[in-house]
Amino acid sequence: MINKMDKREFKNKVYGELAKTTKALANPHRMEIIDLLAQGSFPVETIAQYTGMSIANASQHLQVLKSARLVDTTRRGNFIHYHLANEKVFQTWRSLRELGIAHNAEVEKLMNDYRKGYHPLEPIAADELLKKIETGKVVLLDVRPEEEYARGHIHRALSMPIDQISKRIKELSKDKEIIAYCRGPLCVYADEAVELLTKTGFSANRMVEGFPDWQAKGYPIE
Secondary structure, three states, rough: OOOOOHHHHHHHHHHHHHHHHHHHHHOOHHHHHHHHHOOOOEEEHHHHHOOOHHHHHHHHHHHHHHHOOEEEEEOOOEEEEEEOOOOOHHHHHHHHHHHHHHOOOOHHHHHHHHHOOOOOOOEEOOHHHHHHHHHEEEEEOOOOOHHHHHHEEEEOOOOOOOOHHHHHHHHHHOOEEEEEEEOOOOOOHHHHHHHHHOOOOEEEEEEEEOOOHHHHHHOOOO
């Protein structure tokens, strides 16, 4: 016979278990890792490179996320690749990110101040961009690394990683507005691309969101 659990004991235990998830998320480095893994799977060496951490430090944070069942692993040859456990992890991160931007004025100020250092334009939201695409008057640039573009990208977007734009700028036409996008609102590649393009005489802007957000909205992808 199963002993009946006291109501207070039940609540203490269940909230305690849920707190383990929020504790795993409550770290800026682990938040950045989750934001990165929204693009797909990566080995620890790549995660460390993109987040500016040592491999050992990145590995420790990944183990915390894995213990909280937010991240899982798959083996590819000699490498272990980390990926988000499921779509709910990205949905939770996205909600947390939006909550922070909406209710923490300092977050919004930091983002605005940073972008103003690159361009004075108000970024375009995904919903508005979708309407622009339908008019055929914009060119979409995916400025993420080629590997991420290959995994999935916005329909008809051109792959032009941020480190290739200067060399390939002649491929672009000044007859259309160029909209750059990258990993998400906290990704800076798109801002760097807009600065480079506008200084060269192009009409350019960035999308507020990134590819994972576009995909989550059910908009056309390839």
